[in-house]
Amino acid sequence: MSLVTIKTSHNEIDLLFLKSRLESEGITCYLKNEYSTQVLNHIQSNEVELQISEADIERVKLILEEEEEQL
Helix, strand or coil, X not given: XXXXXXXXXXXXXXXXXXXXXXXXXXXXXXEECHHHHHHCCCCCCCCEEXXXXXXXXXXXXXXXXXXXXXX
């Protein structure tokens, strides 16, 4: 399975809402570097990455478009 990063942040909380939304649609998500940013929070180059399977990219694009329309 090939993973694709769809969003990054220095703070994992920024990504948890989107992760929850995608998982509610049955899309498995992963947070890469979630613990290293907590331990090494003084280093700004560390970012948490929200990743999904490459196979889900089209579904995620549609969900993100729906979210933007609601704003």
